[in-house]
Amino acid sequence: MPSMAANNFSRNTHQNQTKGDFVSRKQKIEQQRKNLPIAAVERRLVEEVRNNDTLIIVGETGSGKTTQLPQYLFKWGFCRDGGIIGITQPRRVAAITVAKRVAEECGIPLGQKVGYAIRFEDVTSGQTKIKYMTDGLLLREALLDPYLSKYSVIIVDEAHERTIHTDVLLGLLKNVQKARSKSINGVVNTDHNSSNNGHALEERIDNQNDGILKSCQVKKYNPLKLIIMSASLDARVFSEYFGGAKAVHVQGRQFPVDIFYTHKPETDCIDAALITIFQIHLEEGPGDVLVFLTGQEEIESVERLIHERLRQLPECSRKLLTFPIFSSLPSEKQMRVFMPSPAGHRKVILATNIAETSVTIPGIRYVVDPGLVKARTYDPKMGVDSLIIVTTSKAQALQRSGRAGRDGPGKCYRLYQESFFEKLTDSTLPEIKRCDLSNVVLQLKALGIDDVINFDFIEKPDRTAVVNSLWSLYLLGAVTEDNKLSDVGRQMARLPLDPVYSKALIVASQFGCLKEMLICVAMLSVESIFYAPREKLEESRNALKSFASPEGDHLTLLNVYRAADEFFQKNKMVHSEEKAEKNLRKWCKDNYINSRSLKHARDIHSQIVRNVEQMGLRVTSCEDDTLLLRRCLAASFFLKAAMKQPDGAYRVTLSGLIVQIHPSSVLFRAKPECIVFNELVHTNHSYVRNVSRIDYLWLVELAPHLYAVQD
Ligand code: ADP
Numbered sequence: 001m002p003s004m005a006a007n008n009f010s011r012n013t014h015q016n017q018t019k020g021d022f023v024s025r026k027q028k029i030e031q032q033r034k035n036l037p038i039a040a041v042e043r044r045l046v047e048e049v050r051n052n053d054t055l056i057i058v059g060e061t062g063s064g065k066t067t068q069l070p071q072y073l074f075k076w077g078f079c080r081d082g083g084i085i086g087i088t089q090p091r092r093v094a095a096i097t098v099a100k101r102v103a104e105e106c107g108i109p110l111g112q113k114v115g116y117a118i119r120f121e122d123v124t125s126g127q128t129k130i131k132y133m134t135d136g137l138l139l140r141e142a143l144l145d146p147y148l149s150k151y152s153v154i155i156v157d158e159a160h161e162r163t164i165h166t167d168v169l170l171g172l173l174k175n176v177q178k179a180r181s182k183s184i185n186g187v188v189n190t191d192h193n194s195s196n197n198g199h200a201l202e203e204r205i206d207n208q209n210d211g212i213l214k215s216c217q218v219k220k221y222n223p224l225k226l227i228i229m230s231a232s233l234d235a236r237v238f239s240e241y242f243g244g245a246k247a248v249h250v251q252g253r254q255f256p257v258d259i260f261y262t263h264k265p266e267t268d269c270i271d272a273a274l275i276t277i278f279q280i281h282l283e284e285g286p287g288d289v290l291v292f293l294t295g296q297e298e299i300e301s302v303e304r305l306i307h308e309r310l311r312q313l314p315e316c317s318r319k320l321l322t323f324p325i326f327s328s329l330p331s332e333k334q335m336r337v338f339m340p341s342p343a344g345h346r347k348v349i350l351a352t353n354i355a356e357t358s359v360t361i362p363g364i365r366y367v368v369d370p371g372l373v374k375a376r377t378y379d380p381k382m383g384v385d386s387l388i389i390v391t392t393s394k395a396q397a398l399q400r401s402g403r404a405g406r407d408g409p410g411k412c413y414r415l416y417q418e419s420f421f422e423k424l425t426d427s428t429l430p431e432i433k434r435c436d437l438s439n440v441v442l443q444l445k446a447l448g449i450d451d452v453i454n455f456d457f458i459e460k461p462d463r464t465a466v467v468n469s470l471w472s473l474y475l476l477g478a479v480t481e482d483n484k485l486s487d488v489g490r491q492m493a494r495l496p497l498d499p500v501y502s503k504a505l506i507v508a509s510q511f512g513c514l515k516e517m518l519i520c521v522a523m524l525s526v527e528s529i530f531y532a533p534r535e536k537l538e539e540s541r542n543a544l545k546s547f548a549s550p551e552g553d554h555l556t557l558l559n560v561y562r563a564a565d566e567f568f569q570k571n572k573m574v575h576s577e578e579k580a581e582k583n584l585r586k587w588c589k590d591n592y593i594n595s596r597s598l599k600h601a602r603d604i605h606s607q608i609v610r611n612v613e614q615m616g617l618r619v620t621s622c623e624d625d626t627l628l629l630r631r632c633l634a635a636s637f638f639l640k641a642a643m644k645q646p647d648g649a650y651r652v653t654l655s656g657l658i659v660q661i662h663p664s665s666v667l668f669r670a671k672p673e674c675i676v677f678n679e680l681v682h683t684n685h686s687y688v689r690n691v692s693r694i695d696y697l698w699l700v701e702l703a704p705h706l707y708a709v710q711d
């Protein structure tokens with residue numbers, strides 16, 4: 001049977017790799033590398049980096065910037081002085097997959113010369129010379145090493161994405177570069193023309209090194225090469241920001257892409273996407289399909305529906321393989337999207353906007369673009385961040401369609417009308433303009449940059465957003481009345497968590513329930529722990545009942561974690577670790593728990609346990625004292641408390657916003673008088689998630705600066 005033959009074929013190439021296969025794969029990779037557009041300008045690029053301390057490189061997605069440039073720089077001696085090359089990515093998936101690819105291209109195991117580091121995961125070693133990481137991680141490194149002294153080159157990749165971390169990083173790197181070159185020239189802190197913040201960092205560095213800089217004899221830093229890479233053609237904004245830095249363009253290879261629009265607006269975009277995928281599959285020539293979806297849930301349901309429909313097709317039309325890619329997917333599964341499809345089969349890649357510019361998947365000829373993306377937005381009234389689904393910008397739509405024209409002429413199906421495209425905004429608003437800044441403000445303050453409003457941002461955040469975040473940091477006790485970082489704030493900044501969660505850990509150590517809070521925070525830091533497929537809603541609800549606590553979602557999450565851990569530990573006593581992990585996955589499945597999310601939570605847990613131990617916090621348990629734990633939740637999450645109204649809705653005490661308890665909460669029906677919550681989601685209503693029952697009087701007692709006894 002043809003499909004059997006194809007299956008065998010795929011097993012041979014990927015699992016039983018013989019020596020012969022390996023050699024040919026190596027040669028193939030060599031050939032691919034040589035054919036990349038960037039390979040033609042290797043020498044020129046290296047020269048430009050040598051001649052310019054700051055360089056902007058603009059190049060079409062897929063031209064080889066991310067995978068090749070660091071290898072060129074290594075080859076041409078940019079690590080000779082012992083420094084390493086750091087490359088930042090806005091997304092974890094990109095950091096991981098690219099590092100793996102580059103290690104493979106170099107023919108070495110990951111974690112040696114080439115490695116990656118993301119929050120809660122470090123795959124580097126003392127030998128690592130090319131280090132891929134998230135932009136947020138490099139920001140955290142700056143807290144410990146303000147000169148970023150181990151780097152000789154830092155490449156800020158995907159700068160056009162303008163994530164909040166990229167924007168802050170650009171400002172910071174500008175200062176670091178200035179400070180490092182001053183350390184060489186022996187000039188100290190006399191440059192009165194430099195911005196306030198330039199001074200702030202230099203002064204902090206001076207203080208930290210006990211005037212080492214001032215004498216300038218003991219420690220000198222090598223200059224820092226800074227490279228900003230972007231896929232958008234407009235390099236001006238970066239060039240201007242870096243005092244007229246040179247910008248070079250790498251010519252890409254782009255075949256024409258035919259764009260198709262729908263005749264009428266689509267109401268059900270999942271259904272429209274499915275129909276389009278099958279139209280392509282049944283009517284179009286060879287080539288893989290890339291579908292842009294908004295997140296894990298949507299991807300999983302489209303994947304399921306594709307398989308359902310495939311079963312209804314005749315055997316010969318079933319040669320369609322699906323590959324999801326999104327950030328919380330385990331990394332071995334992420335890598336599968338790059339494997340070539342077995343002969344006669346078509347691949348459908350179901351991706352979040354990670355595939356827009358961050359990772360390039362070869363073989364794509366068709367793009368299906370519903371025109372939507374999940375984006376962070378900030379509600380200044382509520383003072384909370386939320387993720388909502390919004391329409392893409394024109395620039396994003398163009399990038400997406402471009403993905404169809406890398407290997408040959410392609411087609412892009414936009415699941416909206418042409419008139420709708422015309423109405424899209426030209427480009428996406430930088431994240432710094434639309435998200436909660438408290439984390440960034442806390443980090444900048446921890447870096448010694450007190451005057452956040454006047455920090456030399458590439459684009460200034462709104463003043464009210466900064467003021468709001470200062471206010472919430474003040475309420476959390478992280479900054480003092482005169483806007484300085486407090487001792488608690490300094491501790492909070494050391495934790496790789498949202499300020500509210502960092503604070504919760506510190507509060508819990510005082511309450512004597514840090515052990516429980518570490519679990520809560522780890523569980524709250526991952527996407528949906530519960531797995532509730534539409535067709536098995538009843539079963540999944542029943543499964544949840546065995547963990548549900550009448551006190552709320554926090555205790556429920558704690559129950560799940562404890563039950564899973566107990567199951568795992570018991571298994572480990574009789575089985576190997578591997579087998580125990582496997583059994584745990586089965587246990588998750590039986591209990592309608594998302595095993596990936598749970599695994600992620602367990603990883604986060606072990607990292608933050610290490611963090612708090614390093615900070616000297618005592619990890620004690622309150623055992624079964626749930627009252628104490630809920631009081632601790634009230635003392636930690638008092639910024640998000642709500643009271644029941646006569647009509648059963650809730651009024652958020654600080655903002656006055658009217659919200660409902662989300663149907664997924666264990667308190668959905670119980671509707672207690674007073675609650676604290678962690679998350680606000682907007683769909684057709686405003687819902688709160690991760691909710692716990694508390695007593696209003698606890699707020700009066702534990703957060704007296706905000707709450708008073710009500711009449
Ligand atoms: P750019 O950064 O300019 O967008 P990249 O360096 O990411 O380009 O990609 C260069 C080429 O390497 C692309 O053609 C892409 O298909 C290929 N590539 C990248 N990652 C992988 C991978 N994990 N497996 C196979 N090919 C890859």
Ligand code: MG
Binds near residue numbers: 062065066357358359
């Ligand atoms: Mg890239």
